[in-house]
Amino acid sequence: MSASPDRPLVPEWLAVPRDVNALAAEVWPDAAHRDDRGEVVVGGVSASALRAQFGTPLYVLDEDGVRARAREVKAAFDAATARHGIHARVYYASKAFLSTEVVRWVTGEGLAVDVATGGELAVALAAGADPARLGLHGNNKSVAELERAIEIGVGSIVVDSLIEVERLAVISDRAGRRGESAQNVLIRVNTGVHAETHDFLATAHEDQKFGFSLAAAPAVAARIRELPSLRLVGLHCHIGSQIFGTAGFAESASRLADLYAELLAGGDLPVLNLGGGFGIAYTSVDEPTPIAQLAEGIVDAVARECEVRGVPLPNLAFEPGRAIVGRAGITLYEVGTVKPVVVSDELTRLYVSVDGGMSDNARPALYGAQYSARLAARVSDAAPALARVVGRHCESGDIVVDAEYLPGDVAPGDLLAVPATGAYCFSLASNYNYVPRPPVVAVSGGAARVIVRGETIEDLLARDLGVTGDVSASPLAASDRTPAPKESA
Structure with missing residues (x-):
């Protein structure tokens, strides 16, 4: 990945967007758009409704x-x-x-x-x-x-x-x-x-x-x-x-x-x-x-x-x-922390940490794969800021989106959507750092349903034959991140 001479460490292909809220049609599912409130909607279901019902990280398939x-x-x-x-x-x-x-x-x-x-x-x-x-x-x-x-x-x-x-x-x-x-x-x-x-x-x-x-x-x-x-x-x-x-x-x-x-x-x-x-x-x-x-x-x-x-x-x-x-899938994440990092005299990069990472999308770490990202639950008129979306794992290579322009006011609690994740993300998912794999939700006609149940920490502990006692009593056992899934949205 080469960089532009006048923008050190910024990939040549990455341009500052005219509209940091726009969804590139060739990347997002056909059924994706922003509604009147600025929310990303896929298959008739809004991103915030999906988060409220199924939690994050979340694979969404059109x-x-x-x-x-x-x-x-x-x-x-x-x-x-x-x-x-x-x-x-x-x-x-x-x-x-x-x-x-x-x-x-x-x-x-x-x-x-x-x-x-x-x-x-x-x-x-x-x-x-x-x-x-x-x-x-x-x-x-x-x-x-x-x-x-x-x-x-x-x-x-x-x-x-x-x-x-x-x-x-x-x-x-x-x-x-x-x-x-x-x-x-x-x-x-x-x-x-x-x-x-x-x-x-x-x-x-x-x-x-x-x-x-x-x-x-x-x-x-x-x-x-x-x-x-x-x-x-x-x-x-x-x-x-x-x-x-x-x-x-x-x-x-x-x-x-x-x-x-x-x-x-x-x-x-x-x-x-x-x-x-x-x-x-x-x-x-x-x-x-x-x-x-x-x-x-x-x-x-x-x-x-x-x-x-x-x-x-x-x-x-x-x-x-x-x-x-591939293009029919998006992954939803919640932003946990945002940290500006000065990487040179000419460049500051926002490190945007989300609640998933290489355990739900290994392709950037494996292949240096490039992805896009957008705020999913709101639009912003803040100036674009160069960002790197990173995961929660104990690896410096735990990168979800290597380089992207996001609104400069991206903040903890924001909902972030990464498009084109329908292929090889779920398939390559792991439990690295003992993180449960996310659920997969299908959307169509304004309704959402779970087609692959997400894992819980209790699921992971159930395979460990050295565990004693009732692990379900732990407050993290059911899940460390998601509400109980419902059948439709």
Whole structure:
């Protein structure tokens, strides 16, 4: 993150806003706005009403926004593939945000679901997802997870190592899955395309844990085709996350097409799964590629590569997660302290401490991710002040929003909202410093309901087998921060 020469320690991209109360449309949920009193309202429910009913920190998810985005993404890929006479399957990448309600929302809008562990598989099944429309990933699936996948008839399994191929073949054979009932598998391939993203988010380069190299994949395909309990149905690749533009996808498609054409000589290969990783806006300067443009560009690139090689265009699959749920979420915090810190002769920064932090949003600490913030329960005409929103944890890297302009009169008790937290915040949440994880509330049509219960200190102590006595008698046991949740607002 570079700084502006005339504003030391201020990121180049961060401009002083004309209106420090404005909500950037590309960052906030479609259902978010300020009402006549200046309050942020999402799904017809005000931020202060949400705090009064559910406490803070609080994950808030716009149900209508998730559903609308699922429909939009599916329609975009359906249209892009239909132009070439093929079909698309869109999987929701459940690692972005997973609960039974969200699974019901996305499957209700026609999406399949991608899971990577036995736990994620259990949630999808508990939500009533059709096992045939589930895809199972993972570089180290356990025997129990593979057995469960075979037992329930999971639609496809993406294999990640030769050991797993052999292991899965034995399990599938033991279950009587041979011939027409053989288990469908795809081979995870590293195309060598490096996404323009954080190193930990780029997943197609060779020196990492996922998949097979392009050179190794043909031998893997030959082995799978020798096994009567497995059916090779396709190739899978994923070049990374939070990607803007189509160039990386096009280059990856070109390399994958060479392998696809080679493998066709040994039998049908009806599916190419190009993964996901489509970016969203976290700040007002982010410019994610519109999903229709992404879909058209990626599908056209694959079609072009297949035409050049004289091979049939297969059906395509995609796995968006963040693109479905990211912008639909906000997190509400209460400000605890505000401290001006002189960092240079030219710069004073307000450190705004909130009642959450890296336990409910680990992405800034993990990836240096940038976020935005706004006062949520009022507007202010105070001059903008450079602020850093920080958490309550015993880490100097416990940063929620690294750099933002907030009203200079931000004060203890203010309600702060951080948008674009629908993806990977809840999923990566922890109990660091023994902080209970927040609840998740869905809003729609002026009503709010808890879809994932928040934890209490009593919940955390219940797992400690050395605890003696009645922990519920402690005034902090029920919760150190939230009132008892009600069903609607």
